[in-house]
Amino acid sequence: MTQAFIALGTNIEPRENHFIKALEMLTDHSGILIQKISSIYETDPVGYEDQEDFLNMVVEVETDLTAEELLRYCQLIEERLGRVRTIRNGPRTIDLDILLYSQESIRLVDLEIPHPRMHERAFVLVPLGEIAPEIIVPGTGESVQKLLNALSEEEKAGVRTWPQES
Numbered sequence: 001m002t003q004a005f006i007a008l009g010t011n012i013e014p015r016e017n018h019f020i021k022a023l024e025m026l027t028d029h030s031g032i033l034i035q036k037i038s039s040i041y042e043t044d045p046v047g048y049e050d051q052e053d054f055l056n057m058v059v060e061v062e063t064d065l066t067a068e069e070l071l072r073y074c075q076l077i078e079e080r081l082g083r084v085r086t087i088r089n090g091p092r093t094i095d096l097d098i099l100l101y102s103q104e105s106i107r108l109v110d111l112e113i114p115h116p117r118m119h120e121r122a123f124v125l126v127p128l129g130e131i132a133p134e135i136i137v138p139g140t141g142e143s144v145q146k147l148l149n150a151l152s153e154e155e156k157a158g159v160r161t162w163p164q165e166s
């Protein structure tokens with residue numbers, strides 16, 4: 001079994017429902033065992049900013065799928081939940097990104113692990129840091145906590161616990 005981390009994001013309502021359905025589909029696969037689930041965070045959109053806020057979270061799994069098989073299954077979940085690709089970085093019902101697959105570095109045409117943009121994204125590092133602060137991100141030689149500490153206060157302020165207390 002291999003330890004892997006998957007980031008989930010959604011910014012089309014019903015956002016929480018998309019997370020529930022995606023987690024159900026991950027649970028349903030006999031080759032995937034969910035180990036840890038982070039809190040859900042509400043996050044300012046990064047990249048393309050003229051869109052609704054996201055919900056983001058990270059799950060740790062143990063899997064006997066290869067990294068490519070895991071990618072295909074994540075893409076099946078995206079398809080089943082009705083994801084339509086329009087604008088780059090634009091709105092989505094659900095996005096599943098494989099962040100880490102054991103301590104492997106993988107560079108294929110359609111799969112790069114560690115996820116190439118994870119170390120600069122507070123919406124990934126905050127939930128990942130909640131469940132796996134000590135994990136080293138291959139290629140950087142740094143722990144998730146260290147990468148998180150390197151982000152600016154402004155970047156971290158774009159990631160808030162959810163639901164918000166009123």
Ligand SMILES: Nc1ncnc2c1ncn2[C@@H]1O[C@H](COP(=O)(O)OP(=O)(O)OP(=O)(O)O)[C@@H](O)[C@H]1O
Nearest residue numbers: 088089095096097098099110111112113114115117
């Ligand atoms: N680690 C990875 N996890 C998921 N998809 C990946 C990964 N590495 C490469 N990809 C590829 O990225 C392609 C584009 O993914 P997608 O449309 O979800 O991008 P995006 O979510 O808009 O942007 P980003 O990748 O910056 O989060 C997918 O078809 C997939 O093959």
Ligand SMILES: Nc1nc2c(c(=O)[nH]1)N=C(CO)CN2
Nearest residue numbers: 009043044045046054089123
């Ligand atoms: N806050 C936030 N911003 C994003 C997200 C995301 O999941 N959360 N995903 C993107 C492309 O994958 C682009 N921008």
